[in-house]
Amino acid sequence: MSGRLATVGYRIAHAIPVILGVVVVSFLLTRALPGDPAVYFAGPAADEASIAQIRTALGLDKSLPEQFFVYAGDVLSGDLGQSISTGQPVLSDLANRLPASLELTLTALLLSCAIAIPLGVLAATRPGTTVDHLCRVLVTAGVSLPTFFTGVVLIYVFYYLLGIAPSPLGRLDFIYIEPDHVTGFYLIDAAIAGDWETWIGAVKQLILPAITLALFTLAPLARMTRAAMLSALSSDYIRTARAAGLTENKVLFTYAFRNALLPVITTLGMVFSFTLGANVLVEKVFAWPGIGSYAVEALVVSDYAAVQGFVLAMALLFVALNLIIDIAYTLIDPRIGFETR
C-alpha cells in the first residue's frame, strides 16, 4: 500500500511543473496583447499622464520576471482581473457560470460512456457482424462531425420539424422558475427542492446539447473500447480462463473487460480535452449560459481579462481532471505502484 501512496504522491508532484508551465503560458498570452496594454486599458480618451499612471498601476513599468511574479501572486490569490463587459471580477463570473458548463459536460460524458463502452464491447466480441460495422461507421462519422453543425441539425430536426424539443435558448424555459441555488446544477437543485416539473423542464433543455457533445465524444471512446477489448480477448490469460472452463460471462466481464477498461480510462482524459473545447461551440449554438459562451461574448467585445481568465481556468480544470484520472488509474490497476521504480 505504501508503494501505491508513493505513486500517488509522485503523480501529484508531477503535476506541479505542468501547472507552472500553464501559468507561464497564460502570462505570456496576457502580455502579447496587440499594442500597448496600458494604452488599451486606459481607453481611447486617455492622455500621456493617465496612460503612464495606468502603466504603473498595472505594474507594466517593471521588468518581465517581476511582472510574472506579480501575475503569479494574483493568480494564487484568485485575482484574474476585472471583466470590462460585466464589471465583475473574472473569477466570480467564471464561478457563477461554471456549474452550467459542468452539468452539460458531465451529462454528455455519462451519455457517451453509456453508449460507447457497450457498443465497443459488443463490436469486439462479435467481429464482422452488424454491430461491428455499425461501430465502425459511427466511429468514422463521429470524428468527422463538426459539433456546431450537429447541434444545428439536431435543432432543425427536433425543434423545427418535430416540435419535440423546447427552443434552444439556455438552461430553462422562462415558464419555469430557477431552483434555489445549492450546487448550481439545475438537475440536482430541482431534485433537492422536490420540484419535478422544473426538473423535467431542465432535462428537456439539456438533452439536445448533451447529445450533440456526446456524439462528438462517442467515437474515440468506442474505438478505444473495441481495440482494448480485442487485445484483451486475444491474450493468454483469457485463453487460460476459457480452458479452465469459466462461463463466457465470467471471462468477458471479470477478466477481459476489467483489463480493457484501463486504456479506456486513459482515453477519457484526452476526450475531456476535446469536450472542454467543443463545449464552447455547443454553448454558442444552444445559447447555454456556461463559461464557454461567456468567453465567446468576451471575445466579441475584446474583453481580454475575461478570455485569458477563461483559458487559464480551463487549463487548470483539465490538469486537475487528468490528475484525478491518473490517480484513479493507480488505484484501479494493481500492477502500478508495486513495480520497483
Added chain:
Amino acid sequence: MSDATSNSLHVKSNDSALAHVAYVLKSNPITMLAFSMFAVLIVAAVFGPSLVPYDPLTSNAANALQPPSLAHWFGTDNLGRDVFSRVVVATRLDLAISVAAVALSFAIGSVLGSIAGYWGGWIDAVLNRLFDTIMAFPLFVLAMGIVAALGNTVENIVYATAVINIPFYARLVRAEVNIRRESGFALAAKLSGNSDIRVLALHIFPNALPPMMVQVSLNLGWAILNAAGLSFIGLGVRPPTAEWGIMVAEGANFIVSGEWWLAFFPGFALMFAVFTFNLMGDGLRDIVDPRQRT
C-alpha cells in the same frame, strides 16, 4: 524491424512499393473512395472560383432566402447570395488555412523533435516540458486564447492551429529518431565522415516520414474543424468572406425558422472534407503500417 522491410523495399526498386499500394487500394475500395473524394476537394479548391455559376459576394435582396431550386442548387441566403457558389469558393480558403497550419507544425515539429530525439539531454527535457505544457491546455481553448492575444486575423488562426499541433509531430519524430540514433546505418554514416546534422537530416529523419504522412492526413481534417470552429465563434475570417464555419454560424440564425439550407450545405461540405482526410489517413496507415490497423 520496419527499417529492414522498408530498406528491402527500396532495394528491390519502387515497383514492389507501387504494387503494394495498388494491392492495398484494390483490396480496400474505401481508400480508393477517399482518394477520389480528395480529388473533388482539390478541383473545388483550385478551379472553384471559375466554375461557380454566381459571384459568391453579390447580394440580391429580391431573391433572398429561396429554397434550393434548379437555378440555385443550394438555395440563396438572407442577402440573396447563391449558397452553392459560396460553398464551393470557400473550399480554397478552408483548405489553405489548414494546409498552411499543418505544414507549419510539420516543419517546426520535425526540427524540434529531431533535435530532442538525436541529442537528448537537457534540451530534450526542456522541449518535453514545453510540449507537456501545450498539451495541458484543452487545445481548442488554447487556440482561442492565442488568437485573442495575437489579434483577430486569418494569419493568427493559422499560427494558433499550428502551435496546438506541434507537439503531435514533435513527439512522433522524437520517438522515431531516438530509436534509430544508435542504429547501424546511422553509425556507419557518421563513421564515413558525415556531420551530425547531415546524418540526422538525410539518414535518420526520412525514416520518420511514413508515420508522419499518416499524421498529416488525420491532422488536416482536425485542422479544418479547428479553423472552422474558430470562425464559427467569430474569430479570424470576417463576413462577407465565404468560409464554411462562418456560413454555418450565419445560417444557424435561420434554422429555428426553418431555412435549413443556409447552414446545412456549408456544414455538409465541412463534414465531407474532414471525412475525406480521416478516411485517407486510415487508408495511408494501412499502406504504411498494416500492423496498426484497428
